[in-house]
Amino acid sequence: MINAAALKSTDTEGRKLTEPSNDVQAEPGSVGVVKTQYFEFDQPLALASGQSLDAYTLAVQTYGTLNATKTNAVLMCHALNASHHVAGVSADDPNEIGWWDNMVGPGKPVDTNKFFVIGVNNLGSCFGSTGPASIRPETGEPWGAAFPVITVEDWVMAQARLADRLGIERFAAVMGGSLGGMQALSWSITCPERLANCVVIASTPRLSAQNIGFNEVARRAIITDPEFHGGNYYAQGVVPKRGLSVARMIGHITYLSDDDMAEKFGRAQRAPALDGAWRYGFDVEFEVESYLRYQGEKFSKYFDANTYLLITRALDYFDPSRSTDGDLTQALASVQASFLLVSFATDWRFPPARSREIVKALLNNATPVTYAEIDAPHGHDAFLLDDSRYHAVVRQYFKRIAKAVLDE
Amino acid sequence: MSDNNVRRDFEQIGRWVGQGNRVLDLGCGDGSLLGYLHDTKGTQGVGVEISDERVISCVERGVNVIQQNLDEGLAMFGDQQFNTVVLSQTLQAVHQTEHVLKEMVRVGLNGVVSFPNFGYWPHGWSILRGRMPVTGQMPYAWYDTPNIHLCTLKDFEDLCGKLGLRILERVTFSPHCEVKWFAGWRATLALYRFTNQNNQHNQTNTTGGVR
Numbered sequence: 001m002i003n004a005a006a007l008k009s010t011d012t013e014g015r016k017l018t019e020p021s022n023d024v025q026a027e028p029g030s031v032g033v034v035k036t037q038y039f040e041f042d043q044p045l046a047l048a049s050g051q052s053l054d055a056y057t058l059a060v061q062t063y064g065t066l067n068a069t070k071t072n073a074v075l076m077c078h079a080l081n082a083s084h085h086v087a088g089v090s091a092d093d094p095n096e097i098g099w100w101d102n103m104v105g106p107g108k109p110v111d112t113n114k115f116f117v118i119g120v121n122n123l124g125s126c127f128g129s130t131g132p133a134s135i136r137p138e139t140g141e142p143w144g145a146a147f148p149v150i151t152v153e154d155w156v157m158a159q160a161r162l163a164d165r166l167g168i169e170r171f172a173a174v175m176g177g178s179l180g181g182m183q184a185l186s187w188s189i190t191c192p193e194r195l196a197n198c199v200v201i202a203s204t205p206r207l208s209a210q211n212i213g214f215n216e217v218a219r220r221a222i223i224t225d226p227e228f229h230g231g232n233y234y235a236q237g238v239v240p241k242r243g244l245s246v247a248r249m250i251g252h253i254t255y256l257s258d259d260d261m262a263e264k265f266g267r268a269q270r271a272p273a274l275d276g277a278w279r280y281g282f283d284v285e286f287e288v289e290s291y292l293r294y295q296g297e298k299f300s301k302y303f304d305a306n307t308y309l310l311i312t313r314a315l316d317y318f319d320p321s322r323s324t325d326g327d328l329t330q331a332l333a334s335v336q337a338s339f340l341l342v343s344f345a346t347d348w349r350f351p352p353a354r355s356r357e358i359v360k361a362l363l364n365n366a367t368p369v370t371y372a373e374i375d376a377p378h379g380h381d382a383f384l385l386d387d388s389r390y391h392a393v394v395r396q397y398f399k400r401i402a403k404a405v406l407d408e
Numbered sequence: 409m410s411d412n413n414v415r416r417d418f419e420q421i422g423r424w425v426g427q428g429n430r431v432l433d434l435g436c437g438d439g440s441l442l443g444y445l446h447d448t449k450g451t452q453g454v455g456v457e458i459s460d461e462r463v464i465s466c467v468e469r470g471v472n473v474i475q476q477n478l479d480e481g482l483a484m485f486g487d488q489q490f491n492t493v494v495l496s497q498t499l500q501a502v503h504q505t506e507h508v509l510k511e512m513v514r515v516g517l518n519g520v521v522s523f524p525n526f527g528y529w530p531h532g533w534s535i536l537r538g539r540m541p542v543t544g545q546m547p548y549a550w551y552d553t554p555n556i557h558l559c560t561l562k563d564f565e566d567l568c569g570k571l572g573l574r575i576l577e578r579v580t581f582s583p584h585c586e587v588k589w590f591a592g593w594r595a596t597l598a599l600y601r602f603t604n605q606n607n608q609h610n611q612t613n614t615t616g617g618v619r
Contacts, residue, residue, distance in 0.1 A: 338472075359474060360484045363454070366430065372463055373475045389460040396467040403470075 031063040031105045031112055034088035034098070036128060041161055045123075048317075051148040055137070058162055059084045059121040059128025063104060064112035066166070071405050073168045074115045075159060075195075076100060077176030077183035080251070080311050081303060083127035086119035087112070100177075102386045109395035114402045115172060123158050124150040124310040132306035133234065143306075145231025150310055152179075152318045156186045160194065172405045173398070174337075175199035177383035178350065179311070182318045185358065188335045189320050197401050198337040199394070202347055202383035204354035205328050205361075206319040211349065214254055215312040218247035222305045231306050244305045245296030252295050257346035257379030261288060328361040338368040340397045342390060344382040345375045370397065413545065413597045416581050417496055417522050418444050420599050424520055424577070425449050429491035432516060434478055434508070435498030438462050439471030446471075454490075456482075479503045485515040492516055499523040499564075500555040509571055513604040518576065522599040525580070527560030529593040544583070545596045561592045564600065572605040 042055045061084045066073060076086045078099065087104035090096035104110045104117050121129040124147065132147040163171070174187045174195045181203025188198040207215070222228060225243030229236050253261075265288035273279050284290045324330040339362055343355035352373050362369040372393045376382040382390070418441055425431055428450045433442050436455025439462075445451040455473040457463050466473035474484065479502065493516030495508065500523050502508050512519035524545040531541035540550040548555060559567075561580070568575055580587050580595035587594045 340467075356484055360486070363474075363484060363489060364486050366452070366489075368452075368472050369454075369474070370467055370472045371474045371476075372460075372467075374460070389464065392464045393467055396464055400467065400470050 029105050029107055030101065031088035031098075033091050034061050034063070034085065035091055036061055036084065038128065039162060039165055041158075041165075043161075045154070045158060045161070047148050047154045048151040049149050053123065053130065053148065056123060056130035056158070057128070057134075058123070058130075058158060060162065061085055061088075061098075061119045063087055063117045063119075064115055066116040066168070067406070070166075070168050071170070071172060072115050072402075073163075073166070073171050074110060074117045075163070075171050075174045075187075076104065076110075076117055076119050077155075077159070077174065077180035078119070078122065079176070079178040079180045080308075080315070081299070082180075083125065084119040084121040084129075085127070086117065099384065102384075103391070103394065109391045110175070110398055111395075111402070114406065115398070118162070118166070120159055120162055122150075122155045122311075124307055124314075126304035126307045131304065132231070132310065133304045142232075142234040144234055145306070147306065147310070149313055151314055152182050152186045153190060155183055155314070156190050159183070159187075160191055163194070169194065171195040171197075172401050173197035173199055175201070176203070177201035178203055178380065179315055179318075182315070186318070186320065188337045188339075189332065192334050192336040195337045196405060197340065197397075198335075199340045199397070200355070200358065201342045202344055202350055202355075202380055203341075203358075204350040205321060205358050207316055208354075212316050214250060215316055217250055219309055219312055221246035221250070222309060225305075228305065231309075233305070239300070240305045241297075241300035244300040244303065244308060245293075247296075247305075247308055248299035248303075249292040249296040252292060254349045255380045257348065257377060259346065260378050260381075263377075264288075265291060328357060329364040332358075332361045332367065333365055335362070335365065335367050339370070340394070341369065341371045342383070342393060343371075343373050344379070344390075345373060346377055347380045347382060349380040412583060413581065416597060417441075417599065420579050421445070421494060421496065421520055421522070422448050424601050425451060425492050428452070430454075430489065432456070432485065432490040432493045434482075434493065434495045434512070435501070436462075436466065436471070436473060439466035439469045439473060441494065441496055442466075442471045443469050478508055481507060482511040482515050485511075487514055488517060490516040492518055492520055494520045496520070496522045497524070500558050502557060505557050506567070506571060509567070509573065513573060513602070518601055518603040519573070520599065520601050521564075522597060523559070523564070524555075525561055525592070525595045525598050526558040527562070527592045528596050532593075543596075561595065561598055564598070568600075568602055573602045574605050575600055575602045577601040 037060050039058045039060055044052045044054045046052045082099040085098050087098035087101045106113045121127045123129055124131045126133050132143045136143045174184045176184045181200035184198050184200050187195055222240055222243035225240035227233055227238040228240040233239055268287040270284045270287050270290045279285055321328040321331040341355050341359055343352040359369055359371045374390045376387050378385055425445055431445055431451045431453045433455045436442055436457050439455055442453035442455050455466055455471055456476050457473050458477045463473050463475045493512040499521050534541035579599045580591040581597040582594050583596055
């Protein structure tokens, strides 16, 4: 058995791993205090755009233990604003919990007592992997606007190289929600022999015009911010935080259901004048405004605007049926993995009908597929939340994988 | 339904399904029929089920299941994707009965339906005494039953005629054994295998995959 810690030897020189500090405590069922490893790649990566990245770094976390035959690895693909920190508590900050901590851990639906789970920060992101804010070796300056446009397929190729580095020929499962689900789906098409199972949660085979429309509004907000400076704002010592904040606000609305917002905020006033009167102005009047502004501002302090542009574009471009004249069945014809898909009834960003398109295509190909449509109230965000039915489906599916892959 | 009839139901459906066939089970419950068919006939099964709890049971059992309301149709399934489409003990609870039966022979080469026979003679006796029948086969009070479309053998056969479904085989059981005479009165459980009127190549069991 290879322990995750043994992989430390492949870490980047010069980057010191953060050692767990004694004052950070993990909850029971958590993978505990986690640390990030950095993998350097110096073989050029040819990108869909025709450009290439000569060298790049991937920030990675792993949980659990890779078995001797290397058959128990699960790759977790992240969505728009998440990272390689999937589970556990950050060593630096006890308040930083992995984005899918309720899903991944000892005894959790994706059980790290059985599986070796890998979280990887995607290229173009801003949490440790090479992205627009990274220093470009040729210039000694941040990439900024020069960073190439990246696609979902590019991410998969980079992730596949990470798998090669770890000696994993075939994943027990590749899993993701939303944009992460697109990566899982793309894995099943581009590297069909390299995954036994594909788990696609709250995702879609392609964005709708409405989805692209929302992305475009977000991008225009960023690009038209005077502090964007054509994407080279790093040199100016500023960030287009107003644009990024608006982008986040509009994104956030699409993650929640109408009912959810009604219940959370309704028409509650933030700080009404005497006797509940309106304030007759354009400052925050309603609770929902205050909430969205807060979320936007918080986001603009830690997320990179160029990364937001890149990732929304990767979402727009994803469409595996583009090469088969819109025929998704044909696009999925080479798939070898078994599938689990889950959608959520109130998700209007990627509604159940989008997941059903994938299910239909898989059924047409006689590909083994299980599909759960969860009647959860929380819109697109439901895929990140703790719902007992949803988690039971994933738990039972991974028990099935464990049985098949690990010969239990 | 009594355990005896569950066993008979499974065994009879098993006899009608070919080795390694693709089988779709509508209203598949906890997946036990598909599990049984997989174990005995090596079938590749897919179930359709609406209940969260039963979907989870299917996944636990290793049965592939699609969570959907049957009454919303089988739009997710393409034409002639399965050898056999099964509607086991579910017909009487379906709202869009005609639509579902037609869809069965669209997505499958043949359909199999099993249902409790409302014409079973003690039911008539119960009605003569002024009461809705409550029996081992239909153990529900009238106000608390999922069974909204109960029928007799003749009723079902008439509907098949109306929908252009050709009945290939019929098997009927009493609580104790298979019945052949006066089945309309004596049977508690009926199973039918049928196909589309226009479907020429399916007189007998198909073996091997459709595709």
